[in-house]
Every structure is written in structure tokens, then in C-alpha cells.
Amino acid sequence: MKVIICGAGQVGWQIARHLANERNDVTVVDNNADLVRRATDSLDVQGVAGFASYPDVLDRAGARDADMIIAATHSDEVNMVTCQVAHSVFDVPRKIARLRAQSYLDAIYSDLYRRDHMPIEVVISPEREVAAAALKRLAAPSAFDTEFFLDGKLQMLGIALDDDCPVVNTPLRQLSDLFTTLRAVVVGVRREGTLFAPEPGDQLFVRDEIYVMTLVEDAQRTLEIFGKKQEKQERIIIVGGGNVGRMVAQEVEALPGRSIRAKMIERDRKIAETSAESLERTIVLHGDGLDASLLREAGIDRADAVLTVTDDDKTNILGAVRAKSQGCPMAVALINDPTLVPLMAPLGIDAHINPRGTTVSSILRHIRHGRVRDVYSLGDAEAEIIEAEVLSTSPIAGQQIRDIDFPEGVLIGGVLQGDKVLKPVGDIRINEGDIITLFSLAKDIGEVERLLQVSIDYF
Numbered sequence: 001m002k003v004i005i006c007g008a009g010q011v012g013w014q015i016a017r018h019l020a021n022e023r024n025d026v027t028v029v030d031n032n033a034d035l036v037r038r039a040t041d042s043l044d045v046q047g048v049a050g051f052a053s054y055p056d057v058l059d060r061a062g063a064r065d066a067d068m069i070i071a072a073t074h075s076d077e078v079n080m081v082t083c084q085v086a087h088s089v090f091d092v093p094r095k096i097a098r099l100r101a102q103s104y105l106d107a108i109y110s111d112l113y114r115r116d117h118m119p120i121e122v123v124i125s126p127e128r129e130v131a132a133a134a135l136k137r138l139a140a141p142s143a144f145d146t147e148f149f150l151d152g153k154l155q156m157l158g159i160a161l162d163d164d165c166p167v168v169n170t171p172l173r174q175l176s177d178l179f180t181t182l183r184a185v186v187v188g189v190r191r192e193g194t195l196f197a198p199e200p201g202d203q204l205f206v207r208d209e210i211y212v213m214t215l216v217e218d219a220q221r222t223l224e225i226f227g228k229k230q231e232k233q234e235r236i237i238i239v240g241g242g243n244v245g246r247m248v249a250q251e252v253e254a255l256p257g258r259s260i261r262a263k264m265i266e267r268d269r270k271i272a273e274t275s276a277e278s279l280e281r282t283i284v285l286h287g288d289g290l291d292a293s294l295l296r297e298a299g300i301d302r303a304d305a306v307l308t309v310t311d312d313d314k315t316n317i318l319g320a321v322r323a324k325s326q327g328c329p330m331a332v333a334l335i336n337d338p339t340l341v342p343l344m345a346p347l348g349i350d351a352h353i354n355p356r357g358t359t360v361s362s363i364l365r366h367i368r369h370g371r372v373r374d375v376y377s378l379g380d381a382e383a384e385i386i387e388a389e390v391l392s393t394s395p396i397a398g399q400q401i402r403d404i405d406f407p408e409g410v411l412i413g414g415v416l417q418g419d420k421v422l423k424p425v426g427d428i429r430i431n432e433g434d435i436i437t438l439f440s441l442a443k444d445i446g447e448v449e450r451l452l453q454v455s456i457d458y459f
Contacts (some may be wrong), residue, residue, distance in 0.1 A: 001025065002066045006052035006082050007073035008035035011098065013043075015070060016383050019367075020044045022444055024159035027061045030073070048233070055079040055089050070363060071097045072124075076104060080118060087119045096122040096366060098359065102243060119381070122366045129358040130334065131247040134307055137237065137332050137351050141305060142228035144209065144344075146215070146352040147376045149387050149437045153421045154414040155216050155245045156376070156385060157223065158346065167181040168208075169431045173200035175225075183423040184222045185437035186213035187411040193342060195382045196307035197411045197439060207345070211378065211385075212238060213413030215421055233304045234260060237328070238282075239289030239319045240310035241275035242353075243265030244334065248307060249275070249282040263298050264291040289319045292326065301327035309353075320349045338380035357381070371452065373435065383441045385413065388452045392432040395421060396451050402426035402435075409441030410448055 001024045005012050008030035015156070016039055020026045026045040027309045029052045030036050050057035052073055063069070067088045071079035079097040086092040092206035098107060098122045104112075105125050113120045125253045140146040145158030160167060169173060172186055188211035189198045204210060214222040232317050238245045252262045263283045266272040277282040287294040289308065294384070300306065304321040308316035313335050320356050322329035335341060344352050357377050364375040373389035390397050401412060401424055412424035416435035422428055430436065 001068065002062060003027070004029060004058065004061045004066050004086075005031070006062060006069065006071045006079070006381070007098075008032065008039050008047075008292075009072070009074065010356045011359050011363070012070075012072045012225060013039055014356070015072070015363055015379070016045050017043055017381070018360075018364060019446075021439050021442075023446075025062075029057060029061050036141060051078070051086060052430060055085050058082070058085060058090060063092055063131050064097050066090065066092050067098070068092065068094040070367075071095070072359075072363070073098075077099050080104075080120070082215070083120045084118050087115075090357075094122075095120050096124065096357075096363060098124045098126065098363075100126060100243065102127075122364050125354050126249050127243045128357045129245050129362050130309070130353055130355045133143075133252050133353045133358050134248045134332065135255075136253055137353065138233045138305060140223075140329050141233055142223050144169045145211070145378070146208075147373060147385070148420055148440060149213075149376075149385065150414055150416045153216055153416070154437060155214055155219050156413070157212045157219065158228050159208055159210050159212060159223065159228060159353075161204055161210065162227055163206055165204075165206065167204065168206050169203050169224060171201050171203050173197055179225060180310070181217050182214075182221060182225065183421075184415060185424060186210050187385075187413045188378065190379070195379060195441065197409045197441060210347075211439065213385075215423075235258060235299070235305075235332075236301045237295075237298050237300060237303045237306045237323070238260050238262055238264045239306065239316070239323075240264075240306040240334075241268075242309075242311060245307075246275050246278060248309060249279050252278065253281050263303075265294060265298060266326045269347050290296050290315065292322065295323060295326055303328050305330040305332065307332050307334075312421070313337050313340055317343065317347065317349065321347050324348050341380070354380075371379070381410075381442060383439060384445060385437055385439055386445075386448060386452075387435060387437045390432055390434045390436060390452070391432055394432075394452055396430050397430065397432045397443055400427055401428050404430070404451075407440075407444040408450070409444040411439045413437040413439055 006029045030040040033049040036049045040047040048061045071082040076099045083095040089412045143157040146194040147156045190209040267284045267288045272286040306328045308319040316333040332351045361377045371389045376385040392448045414437045415422045
């Protein structure tokens with residue numbers, strides 16, 4: 001497949017890395033020649049320096065025979081014009097655009113993206129992806145990361161192991177013996193900054209961060225086994241009233257039963273007024289989210305969680321730390337810079353949201369429409385959870401799990417046979433048509449694609 005990626009920032013670079021690793025023909029376009037050079041030096045891709053919306057630049061990038069264009073520059077307008085040029089001049093069959101301005105995303109203007117207007121097949125909103133991720137964090141407050149797979153029947157939980165975890169120093173094999181009815185499997189462990197796929201004889205230690213795949217109905221019990229209590233989230237405080245904060249508040253207000261009450265703090269008066277006008281039940285306070293007295297006025301000591309979602313990473317980190325110091329039991333911070341993530345645990349921040357990671361996962365999900373049904377990126381693109389249908393031509397079809405020669409960085413997290421989700425034990429046979437979820441370290445994704453025989457089946 002021939003793909004042109006416009007924008008060589010973090011999102012564009014990660015998408016290029018994923019697609020290049022799968023042996024696609026990838027060309028990266030950016031008006032910053034240094035970013036293009038970084039991509040071509042570190043990835044197996046071609047590069048073109050220039051403005052992505054210019055027809056001659058797209059022509060040099062190979063748009064005449066491209067299968068897909070992904071417009072992920074920092075400008076909504078450039079992304080939209082790029083897709084229009086790709087359609088009108090080069091007849092590129094599939095176009096994906098990242099758009100941030102809320103006016104472009106309003107449902108009443110959705111006709112704008114019709115084929116006879118401005119043809120964009122998929123519109124990705126980072127703010128919507130972040131808001132969805134924030135709500136998932138609130139739904140599983142004891143986990144630092146969570147996502148759903150297999151039609152919502154299987155849940156991934158990221159769990160940080162504390163001193164009071166009752167199963168530390170216990171081999172994973174023994175956990176299966178102790179909890180025979182528990183339909184959960186540990187697929188990944190991050191220890192001292194390194195992520196790996198554990199073996200049955202491996203033990204878990206305090207300060208490990210683990211990724212567990214569990215049936216949704218077993219999620220509560222899984223958290224308890226690893227020493228976590230599931231608390232209700234009824235009162236939250238949102239620090240930051242920009243697009244992300246406002247969208248989180250709107251999603252909270254739309255929850256059935258009005259079970260969560262929210263307050264928002266925003267330091268810019270105009271943005272605070274705009275948020276107050278667009279929200280119905282959320283109380284908006286004008287002021288600095290780092291101000292201890294304002295946090296007390298907002299009732300931080302009675303809140304169940306704080307979300308710090310300003311456009312500044314350091315403000316989000318400090319705001320989360322200040323809220324925790326004043327009695328808030330849970331803090332979630334929006335972090336753009338992946339090098340800051342290792343600071344989260346030492347500072348006592350419970351979870352973070354990586355907007356670039358959520359955007360990358362969303363774009364990959366829309367790219368892989370064929371046998372790969374879902375992709376979720378973990379950490380700083382260290383690993384992926386891949387959900388895919390097993391083809392009759394796949395080397396794993398017809399084999400029992402114990403006989404499949406997976407790379408050491410790959411583990412099965414769950415198997416959907418018909419409408420039933422099975423825990424992946426050795427004697428389960430993987431059949432054609434089954435849907436499986438796999439944890440794979442980045443270095444092993446190419447081999448996973450080979451085993452699934454899906455590398456060319458996108459759309």
C-alpha cells in the first residue's frame with residue numbers, strides 16, 4: 001500500500017513508523033526539512049520537504065498512485081485543503097484528516113465532508129479522543145490505563161503494584177492455580193522503565209506496572225486481587241477550560257443518570273466565560289488551578305478525582321501534585337511529552353493521558369479496516385495491543401495456543417469464538433474466523449503481521 005503522511009511531528013512520525021514496519025510504501029511530507037530528515041534517517045520512508053497542500057508537493061510525494069493520504073499537520077486548514085487537492089487533482093481513494101477546531105466537528109456541519117463537497121473519509125479529533133480516554137480513566141480509577149476490546153467484552157487494565165498488593169513475589173503460573181475461575185491474564189510488565197512480555201515463571205514485584213487483559217465482568221475482582229479498590233467517581237474537578245477540558249465536561253454532563261458532578265477551573269477569563277456558556281451543569285471558576293485557596297474553594301478535599309488538562313505539561317503535573325497534596329485521592333494529568341511520564345509515579349500522579357498516543361491509536365484503528373479490527377498503542381509506542389480476525393491462510397489457524405511459535409515479546413490476551421470470550425490457555429484451539437487480541441512489543445509487530453497474514457488487508 002502506498003501512503004502519504006502529511007506532517008512529520010510526533011503523530012505523523014509514529015504513524016509512519018507503524019506503516020513502514022509493515023513494509024508499506026510510505027512518504028512523509030512536512031515544510032520543516034529537519035523533521036523530514038529525522039523521519040528518513042530513522043525510518044524506512046521517503047521524504048519531501050514542502051507545504052502538504054501544494055499540488056506540486058503532493059505530486060513529488062507520489063500522490064498520482066497513492067492509496068491513502070493522512071493529513072496530520074498542525075493546521076486544520078492545511079489538512080482540509082490537502083485532502084481536497086488529493087481528491088480533486090490526484091483522485092486519492094482514501095483521505096484521513098486530523099481536525100481540532102470544534103466548529104469543523106459540529107454535527108450540524110457534517111455535510112461539509114461529503115464526496116461532492118470536501119471529501120474526507122475519516123475525521124480524527126484529538127480532543128474527542130482525549131475526552132474519551134479521560135472518561136475511561138475515571139471509569140477505572142484504580143488503573144493508570146484502560147481500553148476495551150472484543151466488542152467491549154474484554155478490558156485492558158494498566159495497574160501499578162503497591163506495597164499492599166497481596167500477590168507480589170508470586171509466579172504468574174501460581175496465580176492461575178490460586179484463582180482458577182479468574183478470566184484474566186498478565187500480558188505486559190514494565191519494570192524499571194523496561195516493558196516486556198512475562199513468562200509463566202516470572203514473579204511480580206512492588207513498583208511494577210502491569211497490563212492485564214480481563215473479561216469486563218471480572219475487572220472488579222482483578223483489581224482487588226492486585227490490591228486495588230474500585231471507588232466511585234461522583235465529584236471531579238477539571239483544571240483547564242480549553243477544548244479538551246470543555247469536551248470532557250460535556251461528556252460528563254451527557255452521562256446517563258447524571259452520576260458525576262463537575263467543577264472547572266480556568267485562568268483565562270474569556271475561555272472561562274466561553275466554557276460557562278457552553279456547559280449546563282458544570283460550575284466554572286475563573287482562576288489559577290495551582291492556587292491552593294482556589295482549589296479549597298472548589299472543594300478539592302471532597303473531590304473524588306482531578307483532571308489537569310491545560311495545554312502546558314508542567315502546569316498539569318504541578319496541578320495534579322497540588323491537588324493530591326490537598327486531599328484529592330486521584331489525579332489524572334494530560335502529558336504531551338513522553339519523557340515526562342517516568343515522573344508520574346514518583347510524584348504520586350495516578351494516571352496520565354497521552355494525546356498523541358490516543359490520536360495515533362485512533363488513526364491506526366481507521367486505517368486497518370480489514371482483518372485487523374483494532375490497535376491500541378502502549379506507552380511511548382513501546383508496544384501495541386492488536387485485535388484481529390484469524391484467516392484460513394494464517395499459520396496459527398487450527399493450532400492450539402501452546403503449539404504456536406510466538407516471538408518472546410508476544411502474548412494472547414483473549415479469544416472471541418462466536419459470542420464467547422475465552423481466557424487464552426494452552427489447550428484452546430485457534431480457528432479460522434476467531435477474533436484474538438495480542439500484546440506485542442514494537443520489535444515483534446512485523447512477525448505478528450506475518451502470523452496473522454494481514455499486512456496488505458486494510459480497506
